[in-house]
Amino acid sequence: MDLILWRHAEAIDGIPDFDRPLSERGQQQARRVAKWLDKNRPRRLRVIASPTVRTRMTAEAFTSEFEVDDRLATQGGVTDILSAAGWPDESGAVLVVGHQPTLGRVAALLLAGAEADWTVKKGALWWFTNRVRHGETQTVLRAVLTADLA
Secondary structure (H helix, E strand, O other): OEEEEEEOOOEOOOOOHHHOOEOHHHHHHHHHHHHHHHHHOOOOEEEEEOOOHHHHHHHHOOOOOOEEOHHHOOOOOHHHHHHHHOOOOOOOEEEEEEOOOHHHHHHHHHHHOOOOOOOOOOOOEEEEEEEEEOOEEEEEEEEEEOHHHO
8 A cells, every 4th residue: 555645835824724725825836736646646546635724725726526525634644544545454555645743643653662752744745655574664754845855
């Protein structure tokens, strides 16, 4: 299984938090990463996003075919993201468009074996693969891409 974590791009400040749209810079960030994703995407890719406006706008830069999952909202936790994605047992690939600090905590758990407050920059993505080699289950970091490098 492939799991791609994509933090929403830069949003404007404001209240209520749920309704904050992407800024002009955030829209550019989302388009750049979406272009990279389009060139490098796995064949079978399921896309799920938090219900917030900024995450849905980020996902829409890549595709109009995505699911909204309340477990990915700002109050969601690591187990919510992994459950929504079906990690590590789902077949194919899942792209999760979500929020900090939860995405950083998921990345830490997958790579270091414990949740920690790792930072995922706005608009950045982290791509993981789960595989079995010589009878051992492994999590492999395939790519980390920030919006300014896309």
